[in-house]
Amino acid sequence: MDKNIIGLSIILPIYNDAAAVSRFLPELFTFTNQQDKSCEIILIDDGSTDHLTSTYEQLRQQLPTNTALRLVQFSRNFGKEAALTAGLAQSQGELVTMMDADGQHPISVLEQMLAVMHSNNVDVVAAVQTSREHESLLIRTLKNGFYHFMQDTHRFELTPNAGDFRLMTRRVVQALLQLPERQRFMKGLYAWVGFATIYIPFQASLRQTGKSKFNYLSLFELALIGITSFSQRPLRWISRMGLIISLLALIYGLYIVADTLFFGKDLAGWPTLAAGIMFSAGIQLICLGVIGEYIGRIYEEVKQRPLYLVDKVLDSRDKK
Numbered sequence: 158m159d160k161n162i163i164g165l166s167i168i169l170p171i172y173n174d175a176a177a178v179s180r181f182l183p184e185l186f187t188f189t190n191q192q193d194k195s196c197e198i199i200l201i202d203d204g205s206t207d208h209l210t211s212t213y214e215q216l217r218q219q220l221p222t223n224t225a226l227r228l229v230q231f232s233r234n235f236g237k238e239a240a241l242t243a244g245l246a247q248s249q250g251e252l253v254t255m256m257d258a259d260g261q262h263p264i265s266v267l268e269q270m271l272a273v274m275h276s277n278n279v280d281v282v283a284a285v286q287t288s289r290e291h292e293s294l295l296i297r298t299l300k301n302g303f304y305h306f307m308q309d310t311h312r313f314e315l316t317p318n319a320g321d322f323r324l325m326t327r328r329v330v331q332a333l334l335q336l337p338e339r340q341r342f343m344k345g346l347y348a349w350v351g352f353a354t355i356y357i358p359f360q361a362s363l364r365q366t367g368k369s370k371f372n373y374l375s376l377f378e379l380a381l382i383g384i385t386s387f388s389q390r391p392l393r394w395i396s397r398m399g400l401i402i403s404l405l406a407l408i409y410g411l412y413i414v415a416d417t418l419f420f421g422k423d424l425a426g427w428p429t430l431a432a433g434i435m436f437s438a439g440i441q442l443i444c445l446g447v448i449g450e451y452i453g454r455i456y457e458e459v460k461q462r463p464l465y466l467v468d469k470v471l472d473s474r475d476k477k
């Protein structure tokens with residue numbers, strides 16, 4: 158075993174999950190210890206305010222000899238997608254995997270992914286959640302609706318319920334790192350880069366400690382990033398809607414003219430007018446909002462701000 162070549166990098170994005178990490182990492186150490194290649198575990202501290210640094214110091218003492226541990230601390234919370242990107246950028250392994258730090262992604266599934274990768278000539282093995290019973294009905298329905306919307310918009314397909322838990326070869330990681338966008342919807346980016354992929358089903362475990370960091374608002378924001386980065390459908394809807402409404406208005410106009418000319422009816426004045434004006438004003442505002450959503454994203458992109466800022470890096474390989 159060449160110690161300088163890292164066989165497997167495991168990336169864990171962490172935001173205020175120190176308690177979960179101190180439970181999960183010893184399990185992960187047992188796993189890496191059994192591997193016949195060098196491993197590295199990269200913890201991306203996404204601006205946590207809990208005791209992650211001291212947890213890291215404790216964990217470092219328990220490291221198996223074939224495993225390195227690195228803690229990359231952001232200057233503030235930049236979000237999970239940024240943390241994953243940082244992890245990918247930091248990783249050196251020939252194979253790279255990303256797991257949630259809360260223990261919801263079982264190590265047994267990672268073992269399975271490695272086995273599938275070894276016996277098939279593929280670049281990606283992705284885990285797909287078979288059931289999301291642990292999520293509320295509303296969240297599940299909204300997520301289904303989102304995946305449905307994202308279908309057949311593209312030449313590439315977003316596989317529903319395939320998330321960040323996946324094993325990739327170095328060239329896939331390199332491809333992902335080539336995508337410069339600030340608005341990172343990782344699930345879309347995985348689909349975009351392509352490469353031969355095998356999907357394996359898995360059942361997420363329940364969160365051991367702490368709470369999910371994603372609420373309705375942050376999921377909605379992520380969905381918006383996904384839609385605006387990967388679909389121009391809403392923009393097309395706007396022009397179609399404009400066309401339909403104009404047509405209807407034209408037909409109604411002709412009808413009024415005919416009604417007045419042939420039947421000599423009085424014009425029943427302002428209620429129709431008021432309703433019409435309010436209706437079209439509402440529609441226009443909605444359309445402006447949709448366009449604004451896209452412009453906002455463009456604004457974010459053109460500023461070219463870095464995706465994240467690293468405050469400190471602690472590495473078990475460094476001499477004290």
Ligand code: UDP
Nearest residue numbers: 170171172174203236237257258259369370
């Ligand atoms: N996470 C992160 N930054 C954030 C939010 C979450 O790095 O801003 C991490 C979190 O610590 C966990 C993983 O992303 O390791 C998944 O988060 P969580 O369990 O809250 O999400 P869920 O499993 O409910 O989708």
Ligand code: MG
Nearest residue numbers: 257259261364
């Ligand atoms: Mg979780």
